[in-house]
Every structure is written in structure tokens, then in C-alpha cells.
Amino acid sequence: AARLERYDRLVYQSAPQKLPAADDGLRELEVIWRQGQVTVRLHGKDDTLTIFDRRTLDPIPGRHRLGLLTWGPDTAIARLELEEPR
Incomplete structure (x- = not known):
């Protein structure tokens, strides 16, 4: 399952x-x-798994950041790329 949270509040959770x-x-x-x-x-x-598809998510006023968490030793981030929309 995947979770989309806003600070400590659960916004969406996938099966x-x-x-x-x-x-x-x-x-x-x-x-x-x-x-x-x-x-x-x-x-x-x-193949590709769509976890969340066009779910409404309002930005936090005055904040411009993204947080990403992983759990356990078998889940790691190898590379992170950010692109600004055109």
C-alpha cells in the first residue's frame, strides 16, 4: 500500500x-x-503501476517543498530528478 500524507494527516491510501x-x-x-x-x-x-491518478491535493500555503519517505533497509532512493513544468 502507498500513503499520501500532508504532514501527519493521511490524505489518500492505496490498496x-x-x-x-x-x-x-x-x-x-x-x-x-x-x-x-x-x-x-x-x-x-x-509494466507500470498507477498508484494515484489525478487525486486532488492542495498545496500547503507558504510552503514550497516535497518530502519523500521510504521504509526498511530494502527500500532506498538511488537517484532523484526534479523537472519544472513547461
Whole structure:
């Protein structure tokens, strides 16, 4: 399951789902926030799992940041890329 939280408040939680097969042990997490909606996808070797699709998420007034958490020793971030929308 995946959780989308705003500070300590749960906003959305997905049902447990089978993860896509890893490509050399890695999966790509794609997070898109556009016009007050967030989409989260997990890309694997051959397929993609959409975790949240265009869920409404208002920004926190006066804050301009993104937090990302992982749990356990088997989940790690290998690389992080940020792109500004055109």
C-alpha cells in the first residue's frame, strides 16, 4: 500500500498492489503534481503501476517543498530528478 500524507494527516491510501518487476533491482517512481492534482506511478521492467491518478491535493500555503519517505533497509532512493513544468 502507498500513503499520501500532508504532514501527519493521511490524505489518500492505496490498496496493496503487486509491484511491477524491477529492472536490475530498480523501479522508477514518477510523481506529477499539476493544477492541484497529483498522479503517482511506479515503473518497472515491463509494466507500470498507477498508484494515484489525478487525486486532488492542495498545496500547503507558504510552503514550497516535497518530502519523500521510504521504509526498511530494502527500500532506498538511488537517484532523484526534479523537472519544472513547461
